[in-house]
Amino acid sequence: MDPSERPMRIGVYICHCGLNIAATLDVEELRRFAEMLPNVVVARDIQFTCSDAGQNTIKSDIAELKLDAIVVAACSPRLHEPTFRRTITEAGLNQYMLEMANIREQCSWVHMDSPALATQKAKDLIAMAVAKAALLHPLETESMPVSRDVLVIGGGVAGISAALDLANAGLRVYLVERRPTIGGYMALLTDVFPTNDCSICVLAPKMAEVYANPMIKLMTYSEILAIEGTVGHFRVTGVTKPRYVDPTLCKGCINECSSACPVEVPNEYDFGLGKRKAIYMAIPQSVPLVACIDTNACIGCGLCAEACPADAVKYDQQSEEFKLDVGAIIVATGWQPFDASRKEEYGFGRYRDVVTTLQIERMLNAAGPTRGDVVRPSTGEIARSVAFIQCVGSRDQTVGNPYCSRICCMASLKNAQLIKERYPDADVSIHYIDIRAGGEGYEEFYLRAQRLGINFIRGRVSSVEEGDDGLYVHYEDTLLGKTLMKRYDLVVLSTGLEANSDAEVVGNLLGLSRRPDRFFEIAHPKMRPVEAHIDGVFIAGCASGPKEIQVSIAQGSAAASKAMQLLFKGEIELDPTVAFVDREKCIGCRLCVDTCPSRAISVKDTAFVDEARCKGCGTCSAACPVDAIEMRLFSDEQILAQIRAATAVKGEYPFIVGFLCNWCSYAGADLAGTSRIQYPTNIRIIRVMCAGRVDPSFVLEALRRGADGVLIAGCRIGECHYVSGNLHALQRVEVLKGLLKEIGIDPRRLKVAWCAASEGDILARKIEEFVEELRDLGPVGTELAAALPSGKV
Amino acid sequence: MSGAKFTEEVIRLAGEEIRTCIQCGTCSSSCSTAHLMDNSIRKLIRLVLDGRKIEALASDSIWLCTSCLLCTVRCPRGIRPKAVVSALRQICEREGIRSRDASFERIFMDQIRSMGRISEVLLSAAYALRNPDAAVPIMEMGIELLSRGKVSLDPGSVKGMDEIERIFREFENE
Structure with missing residues (x-):
């Protein structure tokens, strides 16, 4: 039957x-x-x-x-x-x-x-x-066939690391890079900490490996235009911009064409210190080793085409659109340097001898504009005294960057060492607030800098002034308690890392959320370091915050491994405990679209839930004004049945119905149990996936059936497992309290509590408090009876 | 007022951000009168946070601040060091602690009340009488200024002296 x-x-x-x-x-x-x-x-x-x-x-x-x-x-x-x-x-x-x-x-x-x-x-x-x-x-748990190809956005060291790991495991990778070469900022650095080995020497082999690997399709000078679909099947559209040089013909000799080119412009790969031609190659180790014409600079004289022995210059080259179907996306879009001219008091942009970290990296680089000499740009003479000013654009609320950029201390320690080694008589000082050298071999690296005779001056520099004979730096030596001024030939601003504003497009296309520091937010700040909130999307390297090279490489590998787990079987299982829409009832109001933290809902006439994206929090279901969204588990009728069963016999006074979110407060209640923390028996707990699931009708039903109070408990604000579910719950409770007041019920009968899974004691105390408060209020309906002239209900 | 209470009171007057001070010294090295101060503004904040009320209130630095606000503009933590100075001045006032130059202030106010304005010559003379230590440098500078016609011996007069008297009385009644 x-x-x-x-x-x-x-x-x-x-x-x-x-x-x-x-x-x-x-x-x-x-x-x-x-x-x-x-x-x-x-x-x-x-x-x-x-x-x-x-x-x-x-x-x-x-x-x-x-x-x-x-x-x-x-x-x-x-x-x-x-x-x-x-x-x-x-x-x-x-x-x-x-x-x-x-x-x-x-x-x-x-x-x-x-x-x-x-x-x-x-x-x-x-x-x-x-x-x-x-x-x-x-x-039924359904499975869905997926594309096993992966898109990696960004060809810096994190993206390179992810692409190589995936390709070596046998997955096809599309590596898309905005610039004409891969390698990112790492390819431009001089030696790198804590080993002081040459950056490009360790990176170039990896770049070449990317180029040679048959499983990697490298697309440089390319950008992403659109991303549709969800985990397993992201449909990606992008464009490769024309270099006006045929990559199949160009031999990468660059001297022939660029020496013929009459146009010189500041070289962005030297951060303005050196110059390049309109036809150029970013760095000698560029991958692919193909020239590129900068159309903003080119005057169309045709000399490069004449000079090219391989006839590779093609002025009629067109941009090419490409379409990809990938199962997962790794976002490795990196960072951008803080614009030092925003700190006017340091004079960057006004005083030529004030430079940034990246400029000193290029100066120290043997392939850079000064061939490795550390000079005063104003005179071209070797700098005999150099100051490093730390925390420029980091730990600074006046520029909106309260965070520590994490790598600048080590970068300055390293650059100071390199200068001191090259010019032992030079006076090299580091003006710092705190030296942060936490990492394997980092403290030893600090020790090495001290032993080399580098001065460490504790106190943030307040301003730099240019005098007739050099730059004057003002600071308080906070350890001596003296306000002082010191002269230097060269001042290096240790500029911080900022979220890459060029990555905003990709972030918006994917629906990635951002932290207040503007970097992409990961799914959990500790436990899920490379996962985005969107299924099938992973974040590696500085896209999610400042990181040193070794951590970016580790994250690239971690993201690759996550993508492999997801796609290796060629199919993924879909969790059936998701939301679905009754299209008859839906009025297309889009309220659910705005509440969904996973961006799983779209509306065309009526709402549609992408089950591959939905994580089953139920916030949409509670938000729906016409009850058109239902959950397959934790449905309205199931929860209402629990409420009715709870209130069928009101065996205690005060009687509380509690809705606790699965991840934090329900877990907190479990912890109270395992810790044997005693609290009153008055509460009947109903488990929901998220506090955002609690529909106002649940609260009203509980009160109508005689509960004296209703408790809604969720994760602490800012820690919601579904990002924003508890905020929606809070908003709803505020409105509901107004409604309760309107119908004559004391709004204090509805209480919210935020508690972490580790806070069993807090939850127990909240329940205790609530019981006391309700005892003072009297049984539900007391307030209604009091409002009637006869004193009877 | 205990140490902890003192800290709380300054925080109430000058803002919660004080707790987040990282002692970087941007405030003191931005300060135009820092070279005259016994405790730098940075150290003053440390004294406040450590509840060292007597040291903080006894510090000359409180009275040397020119309210230029450069410290407040530049503080990387969004602290208002100038507000800390104001808070300390306020607490001094409330507790009857006077600066070293309290006698100067009294002379200053008396002159305003009696003449409606300040006469540099009379003010300096009155101050020098009460502070014989300061008399010689004041006279030296006075002679130099007089010889260049920078100060006048005639104090001049103002209109509305009754208004000024009314303001003083109103203040006294408060």
């Missing part, structure tokens, strides 16, 4: 958990109670339900009693839900036909001193679970 045609047959299993549950709760009474509940065919108590014997009991009951759904009243579903899902799957049931009643962490362990009230609460919890179980539906 089709299960849908007959009443649901439910089995209830009450766990003793040794004495963990049975010592406080009257398990036999719970069993007798459960037996009497509607739809329950069998109720058993088991010593340890998670043991093989316990699981076998469930399995044989499913077979013999033809059970449709199972309720396990035991520990937290966060612990053993996967176990029992496996159990019932083995017995032939759909894994989603399971509901757990948390009578250990949220009952027996937290109400050890009031066994009678705790047993009453456990009865409610079981009744709530049975009510929900009766409304469960089998959900």
Whole structure:
């Protein structure tokens, strides 16, 4: 017989958990109670339900009693839900036909001193679970074939590292770079810390490897125009700009064409210190080794075409559009240097002998504009005294960059060492606030700089002035407590790293969120370092914040490994516990589009949920003004059934219905249990995936059915598992409080609490407080009775 | 007022940001009178945060600030060091602590009340009488200025003396 045609047959299993549950709760009474509940065919108590014997009991009951759904009243579903899902799957049931009643962490362990009230609460919890179980539906996990190709955006060291790892594992990679060569900023640096080995010497082989690898399609001088689709199938459109040089013919000799070219412009790859021609190659080690014509500079004289022995110059070259279908995208768009001229007091742009970190890198580079000499740009003479000014554009709220750029201390330590080694008599000073040298071998590197005789002056420089004979730096030596002034030949501003403004387009196309520091935000600031909030999108290197080279390389590899995990099987499983739209009801108001933190909803006449993107938080469902969005699990009818079951017998006063988010506050309540933190028995907790899931109708239903108060608890603000769900919850609560006031119910009956998974004690105290507050308010409806002239309802 | 209470009071008057001071010295090295100060502005903030009320209030630096606000414009933490100075002045006032030059201030106010304006010659003379140490440099500078016609011996007069008297009385009544 089709299960849908007959009443649901439910089995209830009450766990003793040794004495963990049975010592406080009257398990036999719970069993007798459960037996009497509607739809329950069998109720058993088991010593340890998670043991093989316990699981076998469930399995044989499913077979013999033809059970449709199972309720396990035991520990937290966060612990053993996967176990029992496996159990019932083995017995032939759909894994989603399971509901757990948390009578250990949220009952027996937290109400050890009031066994009678705790047993009453456990009865409610079981009744709530049975009510929900009766409304469960089998959900199918579908899998979707995916493209195994990966797009890597950005050809700096992070992108190179990701591309090589993917290609070496056998995945096809498209590496798209905006500039004419890959290599990023690393290709322009001189020696690099903490080993002082030559940057391009260690990077060039990797760049060449990218070029040679048949699994990597390298697209330089190219940009992304559009990205559509979702994880598994991103449809990407881009364009390769014309270099006006045929890459198949160009031999990369560059001297022939560029010496013929009559136009000279400042070289952006030397940060303005040197010059280049209109036909140029960014660096001698460019990959691909192909010249490029800068159309802003070219006067169209045709001399380069005449000079080229390979006839590679093609003035009629057109831009070419390309289309890709990729399963995953790695964003490695890097950073941009802080514009030092914004700190007017340091005189960059006004005083020629004030330079930036990148300019000193180029000066120190043997292939740079000064062939490795450290000179005063104003005179061309070797600089005999050099100051490094730290934290220019970092740790500075006046320019909107409160963060530490992390690499500048080490970069200045390194450049100061290089200068001191080249010119032992030079006076080299580093003006710093704090020296940050945390990393393997970094403190030793600092020690080396001190031993070389570099001066370390603690105190941030307030201004630089140009005098007749050099630059004067003003500072307080904060360790001496003296305000001082010192003369230097050359001042190097240790400029910080900023989020790359050129990456904004890609960020917007993908829907990536940004932190207040404007770098791309990762899915979790600690636990998920290379994942974006969008499935199938990974972030590596400085796109998510300032990083040194070794960390960028590690992140490139990490992102590659994440992309491999996702795509290797060629198909991905879709979580069925997502939202879906009733198109009959939908009015196309787009409220859900704005609330969805995963950008999974689009509207064409009616809303549509991209199930591959949806993470199942349910914020859209609560936001929908016409109840057109439903969740496949944690549906409105299931939650309402739990509320009704909870309030069927109001066995206690005050009586609280609580909605706790799965990730933080429900976990916090579990922690209160494992820590045996005792709190009043007055609350009946309903688990939701996110505080944002709580529909105003849930709150009203609970109050209407006699709950004295409703608690909504979620992750701490700013820590929501779904980014912004708790903010939506907060907003809704504010509105709802106004509504409650309007209908004559004291708005204090609705309370919100934010607590982390580690804050079981805080949650317990909040519940305690709420019970006290509600005791003062009296039973629900007191305020209505007081408002009536007769004093009666 | 205990140390901790003193810190809280300055923070209340000058802003929460004070707690975030990183002692970088941008304020003191931006300060035009820093070379005259016993404690730099940076150190003053440290004294405040450490609850060292007596040292902070006894510091000359409080009275040497010219309110140019360069410290406040440049502070990388968004602290207003000038506001800290003002807060300390306010607390001094409230607790009856006078600066070293309190006698100067009294003479200054007395002259305004009696003449409606300041006469540099009379002011200097009155100050020199009360502070014999300062008499010689004042006289030296006075002679130089007189010889160049930079100061006048005639104090002159102003209109509306009754208005000025009214302002003083109103202030006294407060």
